[in-house]
Amino acid sequence: MNAIIVSAILGVVMMFSGIFTKHKSTITLTAIAALFILLGANLLNSYGIFSIQVNTHELLYFNKLGLYFNTILIAATLIFVLLSGKEIENVGINTAEYYALIFFVLCGTTILTSFNGLLMLFLGIEIMSIPLYILTGAEKRNLKSNEASLKYFLMGAFSTGIMLMGIALLYGATGSFALSGQSVLPPSVGIPGASFLQAGGLILLFVSMCFKVSAAPFHFWTPDVYDGAPTVFTSFMATIVKAAGFFAFIKVFDANAALLGPSWKILLSIVIIATLFVGNITAVFQRSIKRMLAYSSIAQAGFMLFALYSYNDMAYQGILLYTVAYCLATIGFFAVLMKVKDYTFDGLNGLAAASPALAFAGTVFLLSLAGIPLTAGFFAKYYMLASVVKAGGALWIVIAAVLFAAVSVYYYFKVIQSMYFKEGQPELNEISTGFKVGVLLLAAVIITIGVLPSIVLNWLYF
Amino acid sequence: MIALLLLLIPLATGLICFGLKQGNAAKHFSLLASVATLILALVAVYTPTAIGYDTAWLSDLGSRFTLKMDGMGKMLCLLTAVVYPLIFTAVYRNEYKNASAFFGLMLLTQAGLMGVFLATDALLFYFFWELALIPVYFLCSLWGGEKRIAVTFKFFIYTFIGSLLMLVGLLYMYFQTADHSFSINSLYAVKLDAAHQSLLFWLFFVAFAIKMPIFPFHTWQPDAYEQSPTATTMVMSGVMVKMGIFAVIRWLIPMFPLATVQFSNTVIILSVIGMVYASLIAIRQDDIKRLIAYSSIAHIGLMSAAIFTNNSSALNGVMIQMFNHGINVIGLWIVADMIEKQLGTRKLSELGGLAQKAPAMAILLVMMALANIALPLTNAFVGEFLMFNGLFSYNIWIAAVAGISIILAAVYTLNMVQKIIYGNLSARTENAIDLPLNVKFALVIIALLVIVFGVFPQPMIELTKDSVTALFVKK
Amino acid sequence: MSTIQILFFFLSTLAVFSSIMVLVSKNPVHSILWLITVFFAISGHYILLNAQFLAIVNLIVYAGAIMVLFLFVIMLMNLNAATEPRKNWWMKLTGVVSGGCFLMVLVSLVRQATEITGKNVLMKTGDIGLIKNLGKTLFSDFVVPFEISSVLFLSAMVGAVVIGKKD
Amino acid sequence: MPIQYYIYFCLTLFTIGIIGVLTRRNAIIVFICVELMLNAVNLLLVAFSKMHHGAALAANPTTTVGIEAQLFVFFIMVVAAAEVSVGLAIIVMMYRNTHSVDINFLNRLKN
């Protein structure tokens, strides 16, 4: 409960911070401080030292996993703000409001990590989404930003509608909004598993969740929105928000997946393969790195979906590890990218010569995204694949996945190529020493996790 | 402990190299480092007992940091350790922009190679497999020829796909093991039915086949060899291709005996086709580097064929040939590099008459060439003899077809020799000079190795006997 | 045929008809007016179901507030003329067809749903729809989401300001 | 009144909303159609709540089964209101820049 309340309050605080100071940097500092507080609050909660007790009537419940995941998300946000605070200030004049919205989003993600029942799921997703519509449109004079925001909004609302219909059908079948996973059919009835109404509801729910985590064929909003949104918020959306969405997705179907019976795996395989296919293949021919990353984030989602394919311990460890690896790498790389004025591949030509630190860090992030061994990304993918193999059967889907991973190497390494092997003079924004140190530290963290993933996982079982 | 050092010295020195400011320091430093490694490797080789190192690593993944040196490991480590000082000596006078990075990456590659040859934990092995690849990617892309980026990229992705497939196979095997561990013994202990074995066999084999490379997975190789900086090419063709063969012997065959029996015919036929095919293409090559590349494909083809003949003496042959081929091909590369550096061309048609200008080079080149066509009393003969013998006992006709490549080898190698050093001087060669001292030194060392191991192959055979017998006990 | 059924069918047909009109009418203003009728029809349904609170809220919030907001916006942009260029028939057709497929699938789903066969909806009676009970539950069991939805409004407000205000 | 009637009715409304979203180009109308979908869901929820309530009522005259659905509808309305405010703001911003609310006009971002 701590995180929800604190984030809400801090959101309000940030909102008002704009009144008291006109210095954007001060606002950023406030935000950083606030994030530290939030992180502290959540940690206190997760270690059970101090937590605000509220009777939520089983609408929310806080378990280690959720709190831990939430901690990851908040920490990621902290890193995000530390690295990209400058860019947030550059988006527009309403810096304070942007931070406020970010905190409201965090409130939403917290709900998504602790919801217990479809009502809170619905509220959490909305609380998370509505600020994002605005952040996407934050560059008011930029038509792309407007367009992205409107598209995001319309399609988001539509998917909400789908989700609600799903919830309604589920309610009709079961008479409750709990994530029961109980079949309403009496055992006497022939087919075990979900009744038709229930199944329809679950499928609609599944579709809307796929939409939220941008899994094909419900991913279409992602490239446009990520491309149009201010880059700094793209990095926020592509990482923290998406991860939260995934956690919710997994949580919803943890109990209910079984109800759909064998066809559940079929549906999921379709979605996984489609996602990997679309994400990787389309990313190959992008000219803008930003858009390429949008597609690659779709591809990464494809890998994360394996956690749903195989609900086992490795899947949960994997999704945690994946979230960490993916968030860190993506945030880091976006931070590097934002130092470059031109987001096309040629824009990065000769970056290695211009700023070795940036180029090196960027390379590490990309290697991690590509899942090269001895980076965090490798173990993330490794756990996902391993969980599937462990769950048994379906070696073909794993093989397909690794082939697509090979494709992903293609476009990630194209960036490395332009940074290292191509001649050019990239025009850069001014780069502070602190920033360099920051990205290098982040790279170091990624490599450390890559060598000893257990340090992340062991924390899970404190 | 020695095993660990063999791994750590190149790794540490490589990382230090990046730090060094001016290139010359890096050059000398890396030379020293490689020599140190060589000494260590010699110590390891002359240690009679098996050397190993073992410590906990990814315990919750069932993987330990386990290094072990059997005969084959010792020999390949020795190869890696011998090759590097030679290369560094040979390229001593070459100027590399940003040299410290160059030598750093080279040493990192060495570390990776050592790791591959030492690791007896599958996951560890996989890591080193990749670690050896990445620096090479950067080396080739940064210091290579004009088409380097595309070519290297193809090479990288090609091999990467292979290793990913291998990873899937490893995962599957891991969950089959009784104690959920990646340790080589647990993996050996797994008994799968034929159907699963054949699937997994191919998952692994493709990875190794691409690395070796054997027909038809070879097309990345000539381009990569042609475009890479020669120092890197030497590492690739001298040592890296052995990774594939090594992996087949160390991992593939013991893990999937049934599938090995089932598919040995396919593999052998592929390899033999590759031998003749590559030799024929080599005949028509005008580019020295490509010619050497294709001849290397032919030689590797023979090795991979010999492995699958299920014949112990053939395996002995493979063992020593892994070392000898590494030595010889590096000799050829050094000469090719000299020619390119001096005369600015790799076209045979533009060369000629170097025997008049550079007698020392001519003599050494002829020796390398003779080793390349496996003349008796050169080191290559013994290996090829044993391997052909094994192939013969497997199937006479296959052996006969493969034998054609012996003739073809003579054709293209002598072609090369004739066009380079004999005949009249060409416009490019008339102001050629003889080898510089460092290159001459490296080549003479190689020539001595060629003769010594050609006359006394026995120690090499003895060194690797245990691996051979181990394999045949296992099967 | 009881009055309830008559009312039900009347309201349903009204709702469906007017919602179709929402689609087909060129003039946005008309669409909105038709939508308002839809809302009235639905409120009527609520009343039939004896969900008085929702009926009222529906009228106030939707028909009252939201639709007026829409109207304002449209007036503001003076789109009241039929400005929308004709969408190509192909797109329309595919839209309708796929929508039809969707409906068909769901309907067939419902037809097979055994668990609701023979279940009836309690009309007119039942007091859960009354403000008293709803309020009690809302402020006891559902207080947390109620409070949390304030965050939603906050962010909506902030957003509206950030987006809406000129700069 | 059998529940199926309500379900068919609501699904019809819902589908009409979907079709509207698919076929109309005016952003506002599209948005309206989304609202239509939400209303369909609302009605369906209420119908279900009454269904369950009715079923439970037989056993226990003072039961409040099904009330949570009506509250859910309440929350949907809340969210809808919030969405409308944001959505209209976005549309207005869009209109300011492009003087159009045609969603086909939105194709700077593609491929």
Add this chain to the structure above:
Amino acid sequence: MSKIVFLVPLFPLLGFLVNGLGRKHLSKSAVGIIGSGMIFLSLLASSYLFGMVLFHSSPIADGKPLESVVTLFNFIKTDAFTIPFEFQVDQLSILFLLIITGIGFLIHLYSTAYMKEEEPQHYARYFAYLNLFIFSMLLLVMGGNYIIMFIGWEGVGLCSYLLIGYWFKNGDYNYAAKKAFIMNRIGDLGFLLAVFWILYRLGTVSYSQVFTHIHQLSAADITAITTLLFIGAMGKSAQIPLYTWLPDAMAGPTPVSALIHAATMVTAGIYMIARSNILYTMAPATQTLVAIVGLATAIFAATIALKQNDIKKVLAYSTVSQLGYMFLALGVGAYTGAVFHVMTHAFFKALLFLGAGSVIHAMHHEQDIRKMGNLKKYMPITHITFLLACLAIAGIPPFSGFFSKDEILVGAFAKNPLYYFIGVGGALMTTFYMFRLYTLTFLGNFRGSKEQEHHLHESPSAMTFPLIVLAILSVVGGFIGIPEVFAADKHWLEHFLSPIFAESAKLSETHHLSHSQEYIMMGVVTTLIVGVIIFTVNHFKKFSAADSGEATGFGKILANKWYIDEIYDKAIVNPLNAFAGLLKNVIEKTGIDGAVNGVGKLVAYGSRQLRLVQSGQVASYLLIMILAMVVFFIVWFNDITITKLVEKLF
């Protein structure tokens, strides 16, 4: 004994190393002394061994000398088999040792003078190669198993390659060298396969074991092995079809031709077959093959030799044809005869080459005999020795050639009279072209240019001395093998070699033909030969530069060597090249690599197409979503087909 055995090959090796490494520093004379001195030492060593063998072997019943095999170390030792680095010194090898070192020494001596013009460095290179060759040749004949023999086998091939291409500036010479090496390589493959076969069946390659365990081999095995071995011999000893390299090999310096391409290397094949005689005796089919190939080669090469005008080419073809005779002998089981002919042939053919060399030397590298003549006036010694050699090769009694050739022909007759008559025809041709050569070179009137004539002179003593020695040998060399028609068991050579061929002798019944028959045959043949000689000499005496026109008709075909080289090019070389080109340019590029790149291109294409799906239209996005949902539902009712679905509706 063992110590000495190692010395024999050691000396030439030393010579090679010293001359090779010190070629920049040593003076010519030093080089010459080292080069020939080393060979002389090893000649001494081998003659010592000869003595020992002679002494030891005679008293022992089975004739095997004590410890004829000495092992140096284990060359290859695997679990499956062991191949020791061993030498076997018995009657056969010691005989060859003597021939090699003896003639080798003479030719080294000769070379010191012949190669005088070369600059020191290359002079040293020449002697280094020569020593290396002797070393390899010794390895070949001393080797105690097929592998060591193979080492020498390849070694001599290498040396001949190096020496043919000795004047490396000349492209044609290099080409000839390469051709020689590759053609040998083809034979070597056969040899290797045979070795593998033996190893595969018997698990050893040492002669001692192979020949004792031979009964373990099936007849098919033996036939295959012997055939493969014979293919090896074809390459090395220039038999049809692999003979074409030998005439081209004349590109090398003349002493080299004398040593390698007449006396020693080319007889390796004969040595090898004689060594494994037991195998051949047990494979009659192969024997017939050997005989036929040998005979064919003998005749074929002789015909070509008839019309050659290059002095060395004539000799080259005569060598080929003489080798053919030797194989004929082997084929008919007259192993002793073969070895005998090897020896005598070594004498007179070496002599002929050296004589030719001395002529060429005098004529300033003019090799066309049509431009020579009347040289007897200027170079008497050369002339006399050359004449003796011609008589020897023609087989006039009592010159050495007579005895050896006669023995072969008798053996052939015993096997099959047809062989005999064809063989005689060959002999007559031999006589013809040899005396054509002789006459055109030494008799008649000089047809060369003036200043050539002016420079004509007898060669220095270093060159004439070997000529004289060889001349003596080729005159008297025959007396070690007197057929018993003249004197009962005076055939010393047969006795000496009997232990080697003992096994074969047991297996093959040798029905001797009556003495009267033999006398008649000899008489007829000899008179015929004499007739031919007289005719030839008279005919070519009056030869003048005028009628040195191009040959026509059949003569043209002969002059062009039956166009064999051209046919080989058309039939084998060009198609192979074309095929290789096809592989390189089509299969590799567009085929395999094309497939690999094709995958990449496919991905790129897919990418370009998929981007279009992202149309930017919200409606289309949602449309796809809806359709996908419908699909999902249908997947979920996987038991319900669409049709069922429809009928459920109504």
